Amino acid sequence: xxxxxxxxxxxxxxxxxxxxxxxxxxxxxxxxxxxxxxxxxxxxxxxxxxxxxxxxxxxxxxxxxxxxxxxxxxxxxxxxxxxxxxxxxxxxxxxxxxxxxxxxxxxxxxxxxxxxxxxxxxxxxxxxxxxxxxxxxxxxxxxxxxxxxxxxxxxxxxxxxxxxxxxxxxxxxxxxxxxxxxxxxxxxxxxxxxxxxxxxxxxxxxxxxxxxxxxxxxxxxxxxxxxxxxxxxxxxxxxxxxxxxxxxxxxxxxxxxxxxxxxxxxxxxxxxxxxxxxxxxxxxxxxxxxxxxxxxxxxxxxxxxxxxxxxxxxxxxxxxxxxxxxxxxxxxxxxxxxxxxxxxxxxxxxxxxxxxxxxxxxxxxxxxxxxxxxxxxxxxxxxxxxxxxxxxxxxxxxxxxxxxxxxxxxxxxxxxxxxxxxxxxxxxxxxxxxxxxxxxxxxxxxxxxxxxxxxxxxxxxxxxxxxxxxxxxxxxxxxxxxxxxxxx
Amino acid sequence: xxxxxxxxxxxxxxxxxxxxxxxxxxxxxxxxxxxxxxxxxxxxxxxxxxxxxxxxxxxxxxxxxxxxxxxxxxxxxxxxxxxxxxxxxxxxxxxxxxxxxxxxxxxxxxxxxxxxxxxxxxxxxxxxxxxxxxxxxxxxxxxxxxxxxxxxxxxxxxxxxxxxxxxxxxxxxxxxxxxxxxxxxxxxxxxxxxxxxxxxxxxxxxxxxxxxxxxxxxxxxxxxxxxxxxxxxxxxxxxxxxxxxxxxxxxxxxxxxxxxxxxxxxxxxxxxxxxxxxxxxxxxxxxxxxxxxxxxxxxxxxxxxxxxxxxxxxxxxxxxxxxxxxxxxxxxxxxxxxxxxxxxxxxxxxxxxxxxxxxxxxxxxxxxxxxxxxxxxxxxxxxxxxxxxxxxxxxxxxxxxxxxxxxxxxxxxxxxxxxxxxxxxxxxxxxxxxxxxxxxxxxxxxxxxxxxx
Numbered sequence: 001x002x003x004x005x006x007x008x009x010x011x012x013x014x015x016x017x018x019x020x021x022x023x024x025x026x027x028x029x030x031x032x033x034x035x036x037x038x039x040x041x042x043x044x045x046x047x048x049x050x051x052x053x054x055x056x057x058x059x060x061x062x063x064x065x066x067x068x069x070x071x072x073x074x075x076x077x078x079x080x081x082x083x084x085x086x087x088x089x090x091x092x093x094x095x096x097x098x099x100x101x102x103x104x105x106x107x108x109x110x111x112x113x114x115x116x117x118x119x120x121x122x123x124x125x126x127x128x129x130x131x132x133x134x135x136x137x138x139x140x141x142x143x144x145x146x147x148x149x150x151x152x153x154x155x156x157x158x159x160x161x162x163x164x165x166x167x168x169x170x171x172x173x174x175x176x177x178x179x180x181x182x183x184x185x186x187x188x189x190x191x192x193x194x195x196x197x198x199x200x201x202x203x204x205x206x207x208x209x210x211x212x213x214x215x216x217x218x219x220x221x222x223x224x225x226x227x228x229x230x231x232x233x234x235x236x237x238x239x240x241x242x243x244x245x246x247x248x249x250x251x252x253x254x255x256x257x258x259x260x261x262x263x264x265x266x267x268x269x270x271x272x273x274x275x276x277x278x279x280x281x282x283x284x285x286x287x288x289x290x291x292x293x294x295x296x297x298x299x300x301x302x303x304x305x306x307x308x309x310x311x312x313x314x315x316x317x318x319x320x321x322x323x324x325x326x327x328x329x330x331x332x333x334x335x336x337x338x339x340x341x342x343x344x345x346x347x348x349x350x351x352x353x354x355x356x357x358x359x360x361x362x363x364x365x366x367x368x369x370x371x372x373x374x375x376x377x378x379x380x381x382x383x384x385x386x387x388x389x390x391x392x393x394x395x396x397x398x399x400x401x402x403x404x405x406x407x408x409x410x411x412x413x414x415x416x417x418x419x420x421x422x423x424x425x426x427x428x429x430x431x432x433x434x435x436x437x438x439x440x441x442x443x444x445x446x447x448x449x450x451x452x453x454x455x456x457x458x459x460x461x462x463x464x465x466x467x468x469x470x471x472x473x474x475x476x477x478x479x480x481x482x483x484x485x486x487x488x
Numbered sequence: 489x490x491x492x493x494x495x496x497x498x499x500x501x502x503x504x505x506x507x508x509x510x511x512x513x514x515x516x517x518x519x520x521x522x523x524x525x526x527x528x529x530x531x532x533x534x535x536x537x538x539x540x541x542x543x544x545x546x547x548x549x550x551x552x553x554x555x556x557x558x559x560x561x562x563x564x565x566x567x568x569x570x571x572x573x574x575x576x577x578x579x580x581x582x583x584x585x586x587x588x589x590x591x592x593x594x595x596x597x598x599x600x601x602x603x604x605x606x607x608x609x610x611x612x613x614x615x616x617x618x619x620x621x622x623x624x625x626x627x628x629x630x631x632x633x634x635x636x637x638x639x640x641x642x643x644x645x646x647x648x649x650x651x652x653x654x655x656x657x658x659x660x661x662x663x664x665x666x667x668x669x670x671x672x673x674x675x676x677x678x679x680x681x682x683x684x685x686x687x688x689x690x691x692x693x694x695x696x697x698x699x700x701x702x703x704x705x706x707x708x709x710x711x712x713x714x715x716x717x718x719x720x721x722x723x724x725x726x727x728x729x730x731x732x733x734x735x736x737x738x739x740x741x742x743x744x745x746x747x748x749x750x751x752x753x754x755x756x757x758x759x760x761x762x763x764x765x766x767x768x769x770x771x772x773x774x775x776x777x778x779x780x781x782x783x784x785x786x787x788x789x790x791x792x793x794x795x796x797x798x799x800x801x802x803x804x805x806x807x808x809x810x811x812x813x814x815x816x817x818x819x820x821x822x823x824x825x826x827x828x829x830x831x832x833x834x835x836x837x838x839x840x841x842x843x844x845x846x847x848x849x850x851x852x853x854x855x856x857x858x859x860x861x862x863x864x865x866x867x868x869x870x871x872x873x874x875x876x877x878x879x880x881x882x883x884x885x886x887x888x889x890x891x892x893x894x895x896x897x898x899x900x901x902x903x904x905x906x907x908x909x910x911x912x913x914x915x916x917x918x919x920x921x922x923x924x925x926x927x928x929x930x931x932x933x934x935x936x937x938x939x940x941x
Contacts, residue, residue: 327766
């Protein structure tokens with residue numbers, strides 16, 4: 001595929017897509033703006049025709065992998081099918097043109113969807129209250145830990161300065177704890193993928209504000225000691241945070257609220273099939289147990305006795321941790337999740353956990369059969385699992401990164417690589433419930449072919465990919481000779 | 489089964505390969521008493537695409553039909569048809585974060601172009617790939633200013649009262665956990681501007697930065713050159729909060745005062761992103777080159793591949809959470825990719841003349857609206873400062889009552905300043921290029937009726 005010029009390289013002075021903008025305004029009508037506050041030269045935006053723009057960005061889109069084109073076995077990312085109906089519903093004019101500060105009289109349709117979505121999420125997570133306000137998983141984490149802090153502060157319990165985090169955790173967990181003013185203490189994970197309970201007991205104390213964990217963990221296994229962990233943390237006076245990145249594994253099978261978690265965030269762009277959009281927008285609603293209800297972030301949707309809907313804001317919920325955005329978070333993403341929830345219903349929701357787990361266990365067994373090494377061979381896979389290529393790296397010089405890049409040549413997106421950090425040369429693989437058995441089999445075939453190539457032509461594998469718009473990129477040059485904007 | 493492709497034969501074959509009798513066996517590591525069976529009864533039955541579409545169509549229709557003059561941080565603009573037809577192509581809509589650069593050159597090049605566009609609009613040197621929204625972007629900018637300002641040891645930042653109060657509230661909620669304090673600076677009751685006089689009280693005190701909003705929440709234009717020079721003279725960084733549409737007409741923050749603003753953030757929504765109840769929008773974030781390593785969020789660089797061919801990749805990742813964990817600049821691990829893609833297409837379609845025309849129409853339409861409304865007895869402009877596309881009016885009656893009465897006529901007549909500014913009779917109104925002369929007249933007629941009632 002050839003290099004696509006930048007939109008700025010297509011620009012010609014005096015060219016414009018005339019019908020896209022209103023007509024010019026006479027300069028004398030702008031006299032109310034003082035000259036010294038005016039811009040001296042027009043901004044150097046590209047001067048191109050409408051068709052040039054359409055063709056340019058359509059061509060660029062073709063340089064992406066996407067769920068609509070390829071299998072994406074990205075662990076902890078839940079790249080499932082994004083229903084097109086959800087997009088159309090969220091783009092209905094009544095939703096699209098509603099101003100976020102429109103009065104409640106002109107917001108009943110939107111508020112009703114948000115109120116019901118809050119209730120659906122409460123039900124599937126077993127929590128007592130839900131706020132849809134956080135705009136991404138990481139902001140949901142922030143809201144969750146900020147609520148933990150608000151809870152301790154309200155009790156005058158200000159000695160609690162530490163958040164415990166299993167060493168396998170997502171990088172956002174420790175980064176979030178620090179943003180909320182906490183120190184981080186890591187807890188080791190045992191050889192079977194479960195948390196080292198004795199180490200956890202030793203780490204817990206009067207300084208413990210809480211523990212952040214995922215379950216199933218990022219090791220791709222269900223944490224069997226979850227109740228003992230919850231008891232240990234609660235007895236020390238800490239609260240338990242559930243990172244919802246892996247909620248897809250247990251949807252309809254077991255609920256975080258029943259496991260003893262006090263606060264959770266959900267990634268609707270994972271579990272509720274809203275699009276990843278090339279890196280966002282997502283949505284990261286939070287759910288809480290009884291004792292954290294007063295601290296939920298605003299705004300939320302409420303319902304009056306007469307059935308009408310209203311906003312719940314900081315004027316009535318004064319203990320709230322407050323607003324995390326100017327308005328109501330990523331409302332359009334929430335509408336897509338609402339569509340998905342209505343589309344699946346109760347039975348569909350239960351099937352998500354079942355079929356994502358079936359797909360992962362099937363894929364794991366098939367990959368083991370062709371010679372891949374599981375990191376936790378004695379455990380059931382959850383909705384995802386870990387392979388390690390430490391042996392291939394040592395004996396053949398072919399790393400997990402090389403195999404990942406070669407997969408692109410087989411039209412398969414690479415799994416999550418080098419995460420979690422405690423397993424060397426690893427893939428974290430999550431197939432989701434929406435991939436057919438044939439798609440899973442094609443991935444196995446590709447892996448078998450690559451493992452054979454690794455033995456016979458390792459140097460070729462180390463140079464992959466060959467079929468993509470570019471070969472491997474010079475990341476060192478990118479960081480050393482920063483080129484972040486185009487200059488003619 | 490919606491979205492699940494497996495036939496009964498597939499399921500059997502898969503279970504056989506696993507060596508399990510049933511799907512339930514796959515959950516045998518979960519303690520039985522924790523299982524959720526029977527606990528999801530409050531969820532409704534699933535619906536077909538036609539049924540959900542009908543349901544949501546009815547809900548959406550409930551909120552449609554009014555003519556709105558509400559701005560206050562989110563603005564109606566015409567969005568060319570091509571913008572979202574392209575942004576929602578599956579190749580953009582369903583792509584993942586571009587960690588696998590070779591398979592993500594489309595998304596990566598769009599971000600590089602976006603970064604370039606934002607620096608050209610703001611007059612700054614570098615841009616990131618966007619953050620969640622304008623308000624949370626300001627919180628990130630405040631935290632960044634503490635890291636970037638080597639001359640200051642302060643954990644305090646000066647914030648004008650005339651800044652959008654929703655920005656102040658969100659920033660407060662985000663930064664207070666790190667013991668960062670926002671010190672407010674009042675506005676001049678006559679002009680609606682943040683006067684230099686109000687800053688004199690803080691001379692000699694240590695602050696990491698001064699926030700300057702242009703235009704400010706009242707729509708008023710601040711004397712940005714004087715404010716910027718004052719901040720720099722007092723060893724503070726300048727954080728500019730700007731409306732991107734206005735930048736087609738107003739001096740870019742990179743040119744404010746002698747040295748220009750240091751960090752610039754704002755709400756990207758006006759550039760081709762629909763109102764959509766408040767999101768998804770995106771916050772843009774630009775800064776001087778020397779502060780780039782203190783910037784949070786994703787940044788894309790242009791480089792070459794192993795054959796010397798141009799390519800784009802994530803860069804300076806040592807700032808980010810997936811590498812630095814607890815030492816990262818922020819916990820953010822997304823940008824608002826789709827919204828930012830829409831803005832890139834929008835800016836390309838409009839070009840320099842198109843965006844200037846949009847900004848000019850916003851300005852002149854708002855001026856015309858203000859004239860029509862202030863012709864009504866008892867309705868006056870609250871402030872004397874020049875404005876861009878929002879104006880504060882004082883009414884002869886309480887704003888909340890008037891707005892409710894207007895809403896009954898399907899005219900959404902702006903927002904009340906009663907709660908945030910103790911100005912019970914004041915409303916903030918906005919008009920843009922989408923409002924026709926008859927829309928403006930409709931507002932004037934309705935307001936006259938309401939005030940006469």
